[in-house]
Amino acid sequence: MDSRLPEELDYPLDRRIGKSTAKAMEKYLGLKTVGDLLHHFPRRYLERGELTPIADIPFDEDVTLIARVQSNNRRQMRARKGSLVEVVVTDDTDGSLGQLHLTFFNGFNAFKELTVGTRAMFSGKVGAYKGQLQLTNPSYALLDDDAVDEEEAKRPIPVYRASAKVASPTIAKSVGMLLDVIQAARLRDPIPEPIRRRERFPDIVEAYQRIHRPATMEEAYAARHRFRYQEALVLQTALARRRAFTAEEEATARPGVAGGLLDRFDASLPFTLTNGQTEIGRDLSAELAGDHPMNRLLQGEVGSGKTLVALRAMLQVIDAGGQAALLAPTEVLASQHYESITAMLGPLGRGGQLDGDPDGTRVALLTGSLNTAGRRAALLDAASGAAGIVIGTHALLSENVSFADLGLVVVDEQHRFGVEQRDVLRTKGHSTPHLLVMTATPIPRTVAMTVFGDLEVSTLTELPAGRAPISTFVSPLAEKPQWEPRIWARAREEIDAGRQVYVVCPKIGAKEAEPGTDLALFDREEAAAGRERAQRQELTSVTELTEYLTTVPALEGKVVAPLHGRLDPNDKHETMAAFNRGDIDVLVSTTVIEVGVDVPNASLMVIMDADRFGISQLHQLRGRVGRGGLPGTCLLVTQLEPGHPSRERLEAVAATTDGFELSRKDLELRREGDILGASQSGGRSTLKLLRAVQDEKLIEKARADAVALVAEDPDLRDYPALNEAIETYLDPEAEAFLERG
Template sequence: MPTTSDRRASRSGAPARPDGLTPSERKLLQLGLRTPQDLIVHLPLRYEDETRIHAVGGLVPGQAAQVDVTVIRSEVQLRPRRQLHAVVEDGTGRIALRWLHFYPNQQKQLQAGAALRVRGEVRRGFDGLEMVHPHIGRQEEPLPSSLTPVYPSTAGLTQGYLRKAIARALDIADLSDTLPEALREQHGLMPFRDAIRLLHNPPPDVSEASLREKGHPAWKRIKFDELLAQQLSLAIAREERMRQHAHQLSVRNGALEQALRSSLPFQLTEAQERVIAEIGADLTRAHPMHRLLQGDVGSGKTIVAAFAATQAIDSGQQVAIMAPTELLATQHFDKLMGWLAPLGISVCWLTGSLTGKKRKEALQAIESGSAQLIVGTQALIQEGLSFARLGLIILDEQHRFGVGQRLQLSRKGEEVATTIIPHQLHMSATPIPRTLAMTFFADLDVSVIDTLPPGRTPVVTKLADNARRDEVIQRVVAEVRQGRQAYWVCPLVQESEALQLQTAEDTFQSLAGLLPDLRIGLIHGRLPTAEKSRVMDAFRSGEYDVLVATTVIEVGVDVPNASLMVVEHAERFGLAQLHQLRGRVGRGSAQSVCVLMYQSPLSLIARQRLRAMYETTDGFEIARRDLDLRGPGEFLGIRQSGTDILRFASLAEDTQLVEKAQEAVGLMRSRYPGHARRHMHRWMKGKQDFLRT
C-alpha cells in the first residue's frame, strides 16, 4: 500500500517502528483498509471538478470552481479578527480570498504578481464574491482528465495518499465479477470492473449530480452488490440457526399458563392471543427461536412475555429478561412478580446496584437453578455469572443494547458440550418500517401486536412555543384539579453552558414555587436506585400530583391516572424518543394530552419531527419518518459500534433494489454457490456477527 519513497522517508527521518508500518499505513488500518480488496470498495464521499478552469467573471455564489489568477494584493487584516486577505484577478473579473487560520508560507505564496491556481467554493462576501480557505496550486500543473474523488478519511491521512493507495489497489486487486452474467443482464447492472473504475475515476462528461446523488448506473451496481451480500448473509444465518439445537419447550397450555390466564384481571386482545400462539409454537421446535415482538407503546407486550416464560418454566428451563435501564427492569420485575409469584414461580432480581449478601444470594439462586425467572439489566452478562439451564432469553427494547451485549447474553446460555442455544425473543415498542424489516430483520420471525387494549384512547398532541409557558402551567393545574396527574419532562439534569436548556432541577424548583398547593416530585438518572424506585412508587400511588423527570421515564412506566405530559425543549429529542414519552400517558380511560413545548427558531429537522408527532400517533408511520431522518443505526442498536452495515444503499430510496436482491438470493445459492461465496468475501468481511444478534 505505501510507496517506496514513503517507506524510505519513514526509515531515514524517523526511528524504526516495531511493527514496520508508516503512520499512513497505520491510519489505513484504522479505517479497516488492510488489503487491495478493501481499498477498491472504499468509495468516494463526493467529487471535485479539477478538469477545467472557470472565468472569474462568470462565477456565482454556491459554485465550486477552479480559477487561474494573478495576485493583485494581500495583507494580514486585524479586524474584525486576524485573517489573511488577498484580491486576485484573471482578466474577466476579481475575487477575494480569505484565510482565518494561515501559515507564513501561505503569505509568501500570495505576493503581488504571483500566478496561482485557486480552487474553492464561491460565496458572497462584504465586498463582492470571495472564497474562504481555498486550495492554492501552480498554474503550470496539468489538469486531471477525470473528476477528483474525495474519500472518507481520518486525521493524519491525506487525500493524496489515499488516492495513490487506491490507484495501486485497482491495478492488482481482483476485479472479476461476482454476479453471474444472466443475473446482471436480468437487472440491467453494469459489470463490476467498469462500475468500480468509473466511481474511482469518473470522466468529466459524467453528470456530477448523478454521482453525488448515487443515481448513476455505477452506483446502482454497487448498491445492489451491497444489498445482495447482506441478504445472502441473513439467509446463511437463518440456515445455520435451523441447524442449531435448542431445548424443545413443549409444555404448551400447561398448568402454569392456565393458572396465569385464570388469574388475570383483564381480557387479552385478539392480537395478544395470536402472538402468544406464534411464540408458543416456536418454543416447541428443536432449533432456537429468533422472534421479534413488535407492539406500539402500551400494546401489552409484557404479558405476552409472561406467557412465553410460563411455557419455558413449565418445561423445566430458566428464563432471563434483560432491560436497558434499571427503572424499566424494576417495572418488569414488579409486573411479573404480581402475575407469576402467586403461581409459585421463583422470580429473581439482578442489577448492578444489588450488592453484598443479596447479590450473592441472587447469583447462587441463578447458578443452582432455583431462580426460574431472572429479571435484570446488563448485570446478566457479567463475567462469572452462569445459568443452570437457560432456555429462553427475552430482550426488551433490544435496539438500546449494543451488538456486543446481545451476543454476550446469547452466549451465556450456550451449552458447549451439546451445542444447545437458548430461544430468543426480542421486544420493541419502536415499530420496524417495512424496508428495515426486509433488510436487517429478514432473519427474524416477526410478531406484531397491532391493537391497543380496550379502553385506551389516542393521545392528543399539542405544540406550544416556550413563550406560552404560563398557559401550559395553567393546563397542568386544571388537570390536577380534576384528580389526575401530570409528567413534566426535561432534557438535562443540571445546567449546561453548552446547552442553555431548562433543566429538571430548575423546573422542579420553579414549579414548586409557582404551584405551592401541588405536590411535585423529581426523578432523574443520577438519583440512587432506591430513591428512583421510591419516587416512582409515590407517583404511582398518587402521593405526587406532578412528576418532573428526565427521559429516565421514557419506557416501561405505567401510571394510568397520569393524563398530561409536558415535554420541555421537545425540539431536542429524537422522534422515537418523543413517541415513547408520549406513550407514558393515555394508559387509562381519561382523554390524555401531550404538550410538546419548543424554543424558536426551529431547525428543519426539528420542524419535521414535531410535525410528525402532531400529525400521527401511528407508531409505524412515526418509525418510517424516523428512519428517513436518522437512518437505520438507532433501530439496530449499532450506532455506538461505529459500524455502518449499509454504506452505500439507502433504505428510504432503494426499496426496489432490496426486493431485487432478495429475489436473487435463492438463485445465487442454488445455481451459483461459487459466485455467492466470492460475493460475500468482497462485501461482508467482519460484519456477520452483527447479523447473529
C-alpha cells in the same frame, strides 16, 4: 497471485500514496487501507458546466464549490510578518448571485495562479469576517476551461466527505493515484459472476474507476448502483448464513401443557386478548414446541401489549419444565417489568410463599444495585430453578449467573444491546434457548429486513382496550414566550383533576447529559444553527428545572421530584415507586423513563428542548401517558425559530401517532448511518451507499440472491470473495450493527 501478500484492499495506504498523505487520511478521516479509501465514495458530483450558487452554502461547514475569480489582491500584514492574499470569487460574472471572500496567509501560489477570470474548485470551512462569508486558506484545483480538452471538460467532479485538514481535491488526487497503480489481479469481486452478468454490472476494477473518475454522470450513477447492490448482498448473505446456522441448532422443545400455568393465567385475565396478541401467541407457541430455536422479533406500538405476549410465551416454557430470562437495558425498566409481571401473575407468580399458588412459579429480579442478600437469593432462585422467570439488566450476563434449565431468552428494547450480549445469555442454557426480541420502536419493513434479517418478524398493530389517544402539540416559545406560564398552569389542571405529570429534560445538571442520550440528532445542515443556539441558550436540566418549578405559582404546594441516571439506585427506585403510588405530582426526568415505565395515572408529558430528541425517541417518550384510560397530552417545548429544520421533526411527531409512519420520516430526516450504524453501535457507519427505505426493491433482490447462494453453498466455498467481504465488512465490532434498530 502470491498468497503470502495481503489482498490489494488490505494494503496500508502509506504503501500506495505516501506516508504524509496517508498519515493525514488516517488521523482526520479514519482511512487506513487501500480498501478504506476506495470505499470512501464521493458524496456527490459537480458538473463543470454548472457554477455553484454561493448564496446557498452553509455557514461553519466544510464545503466544496466551483467559482470564478473576480479579484485578487496581496498586502502586507501589520501585526506580524508576511502577506495576506485576498481573493473574491463569484458564481456569476457580474456577481449578482453572491460573492465569497478567500484569505490565504503567505499565499504566493494563490496570488500567482488565481488570476481574475480563473475558474477553480475550492474546498474549505465557511467562516465569517466583518459580516462576510469567508474561506481561510482553502485548498483549490484550477479548472481553467482552456487547459482541458472538450472530453475532459465534461467529466463530473467528485466531491468527497472531507475535513478541514484533508480537503476533497486532496482525496480525489489520492484516489486517482490508487486507481493508476491498483493491481487488478489482486482484487476479487464479491459479487458472483452469474449475478454480475444478469445485472450487467461492471467488474470490480471498472466499478472503482467509474465511481471515482466517471466520464459521465450516467456512468457514476451506474457504478453507485452496483456498489449499493454489493452492500445489500454482503449484508443479506451474512444474515442468511446466520439464519441457516441457527436453523441447524438444536433446542429443547417446549410444548404447551393443558391445564398448566398458561391456561390458568389466561383464565384469570379480566380482558380479552386482541386479535394480534392471539395470532402471534399461536405462532410463538408453535415455534416453542419445535426442536430448533425460535428466533423472532416482536415489534409494536408503545402500549400494544408486547409484554403480555412475551409473558404467555414464558409461561408455556415454564409449563414444559424450563425457565425464562428477560433482559432489560436499564434498572428502571427491569424493575418496572418485575412489578408489572408479578402484578399480572398474582398468586401464580408467588409459588412457595404463604399467599402464593402452590403450583405457581417465582419471579426473581437481578440488577447491579441489589444488596448482597437480595443478589444471593436471586442467584439461588435462578440456579435452583425455583424462579421460572428471572428479570434483570446486564447483571444477568455475568459469569456467576447460572440457570437450572434456561429455555427462553426475552430481550427488551433490542437496539440497546449488541449481538455478543444476546449470545452470552443464550450460552447459559443446556441447549440453545429460544429467543424473543421485543422493540417498541416501529421498524419499516425494509429496515427490519436489513437490520433484523436473521429474525422472523411479528408486528402488533392494535392497541388493547383502555389505551386512550394521545394529543401532541408543539409549544414554540421563540414566537410565543407567553405560553411558558400556561404550560405550568396546564400541569396544575391535570394535578387538580387527580392526575400526574412527566417533565422530560435533555440533561441532568449544568454539564451532564443522561448516559446513553444522544443530544446530537441534528442533520449536518442544521449543525451551525444548533451550535449558535446552544451558545445563546442553555439546555434545560433536571436539577435546575426541579428547583425552578418549586417557585412557579401554578405549582405551589405540589410535590416536584427529580429522576435521572446518576441518582443512587435505591433513591431512583424509591422515586419511581413514589410516583407510582401518586405521592409525586410532577416527575422531572431525563430519558430514563423512555421505555417500559408504566404509571396509569400520568396524563400529561412536557418535553423541554424537544428539538434535541429524535423522532423515535419523542414517540417513545409520549407513550408513557394515556396508559390508564385517560386521554394523554404531550407538549413539545422548543425555543427554535420558525423555519428551523428541527422544527420539521416536531411537526411530524405532532401530526401523527402512527409509529411506522414516523419511523420512515425519521429515516428521511436523519442521516441513515446514525440509525443503522455509527450512533447506535459506537463506530463508523457500515452502510456507505445503501439506503434501507429508498432501496427496498434492491434489498429484496439481494436477499433472494443471498438465500439462494447460502442454500446452495452454506460455507460459501465457491464464493471466497463474498466470504472475505463478509468477514471484512462485518468484523466483530461492526457486526453488532445488525442488531440495531
